Amino acid sequence: MRARTLLSGLKVWNLGKNTWVNRLSNGVSSSVSTHGPQVCVVGSGPAGFYTAQHLIKNVINTFTQTAKQSRCAFYGNVNVGKDISMEELRQAYHAVVLSYGAEGNRTMGVPGEHLDGVYSAKDFVGWYNGLPSCRQLSPDLSCDTAVILGQGNVALDVARILLAPVQMLKKTDITAPALEALAESRVSRVLIVGRRGPLQVACTIKELREMVNLPGTKPEMVAADFEGIAEALKDVARPRKRLTELLLKTALEPPGEKEQQRRNSARRSWGFLFCRSPLEVLPDPSGTRTAALRLAVNKLEGSGEGARAVLTTEEEVVPCGLVISSIGYKSLPIDPAVPFDPSKAIIPNDMGRVTQAPGLYVSGWLKTGPTGVIATTMNSSFDTARSLLEDMGSGALDVSTRKPGSDSIQALLDQRGIKPVTFSDWEKIDQVESRRGEAVGKPREKLLTVEEMLEVSRA
Structure with missing residues (x-):
């Protein structure tokens, strides 16, 4: 629909x-x-x-x-x-x-984006949030590493879902099929890839802070990506400054004793990878599934919000079994x-x-x-x-x-x-979902097909 x-x-x-x-x-x-x-x-x-x-x-x-x-x-x-x-x-x-x-989805426009294991963030989010058109997505989460292309709030939402402890997800309104799949997931590392640098990430500080504090995870970033960033902060607006300072602290500052203990016990990791653009999704030997992502290394021209990413001749290959494109709608x-x-x-x-x-x-x-x-x-x-x-x-x-x-x-x-x-019909759906959720300790348990919703709305 x-x-x-x-x-x-x-x-x-x-x-x-x-x-x-x-x-x-x-x-x-x-x-x-x-x-x-x-x-x-x-x-x-x-x-x-x-x-x-x-x-x-x-x-x-x-x-x-x-x-x-x-x-x-x-x-x-x-x-x-x-x-x-x-x-x-x-x-x-x-x-x-x-x-x-x-x-609609914006496509990457690169070879291999049709392979199994490549999804749009719109469809992936629709899957775990119960959008009927995405009910059959059934993503394969049997790989170790997932790459998310894009560094906005949706990208961080997806990363959190992939890495969050199942007990934490059970308290949300995530759908039962998604919860079952995530409970069996083998994804333990998520890379959040962007074309530009730390001063141009599109997420908000609230989303980043939730990512930093996600239980059972630790950040892993490349220190060299942050060279010169601290010096550039004096010229940026306060919201961007606060966001970048949190990035810098997470990536570069030695953690305190309590935080170090938390990181030492973490079994999953995440990190931003900057100045990279997708060139090709590489297949496994069968030619049908995702095995890696070939990335171009970019350089930035200009500064601040207006900085442009320009491709260089340098490339790198990141092994991964899951690619989620969060480059916009x-x-x-x-x-x-x-x-x-x-x-x-x-x-x-x-x-x-x-x-x-x-x-x-x-x-x-x-x-x-x-x-x-x-x-x-x-x-x-x-x-x-x-x-x-x-x-x-x-x-x-x-x-x-x-x-x-x-x-x-x-x-x-x-x-x-x-x-x-009608809106009163919609309220019937809302009430049924809320009752079903209450029975299993969740805010709601969603109806997953339009047919189910219509049946409830017209009861």
Whole structure:
């Protein structure tokens, strides 16, 4: 099921840890009254809900409270472009906000990435978080070394899942099949590889600190990768400085007695490998499975955030049986009539106003590209909502004519025999998952197929 729903709802599933919200995906939200301005939000993730929250203009702290507002209707499990068209949405609403996120993968573009043992981080995270489309992934974790390409928060999330003690994972909402596979995992070393250097890592200090303190693990990094980094810190902003200082401390400073004892007893290790780019995934003798990764050694041109990685003639080969590509996600076009920039994989916009498409707005990763954390998405979504409200107030968005809003959409779905998942239906799924989790000491035990979710929602 694709991640574009008539919001009158939001598809909230995060690629980070402890993901749980609305794996039915696809949603549309709108105002219910047909007398005021009618707004449709396509996408039920954080961007969609934050946009709806700001438009409703109440003091709201959770997505649940937003969805339960009398002025918000939620239509889950509805595929825009298949069950309902963009043109029908635009006829029904004064404004349509697209916030369906980035559901595509960026490929490495190197030979061998089709081999068994190579996965995208998006699919790997979807597997352990219970995304139905990733249920059959069944990654082979029988190797010693895993390489993660990318040094953002998702990369660190994946590294933690691979290395965390099973007893620790049992207390999370990770799926039962993933927990079973990780309990049998032989992965004991994870390398987190990036094209640039320590001053350009894309993770946040919170994620790095959790990695540093992960029980049963120890850091292993190359001291030479940090030459000159301490001297360069005086010219960087405070958040970057704090992050880099933690990296330096972890990589170079002799640990205290207690930390040294912890590291001595650790059976698993992790480390950043800087200034490396993938050239080829090398196969084992059978020609079907991953055996190693051939990397180019880069040099940096420029400094700070703008430094560019330039390939040199130097190469190295890292033996590994698992390669996870966390080099980013990309948005996909939803309809030929909606402007789309394929090079940037975004909808062209000015502060959320879609270029040359009055009444059409965009928020979230579809607006900015796949960057930032939840707070970034929240602020970007609020900016889009402000743009929409400003256009209503200035007359740039004509709301003088009456629009049918969700009444029209419901009628079309009824005619087509499509029964959407309401928010109260979603709450039934939430309650069943929570009860199942409570029985085994977890926050939730997830339903892993759309069929199971629909059966529960309609009970």
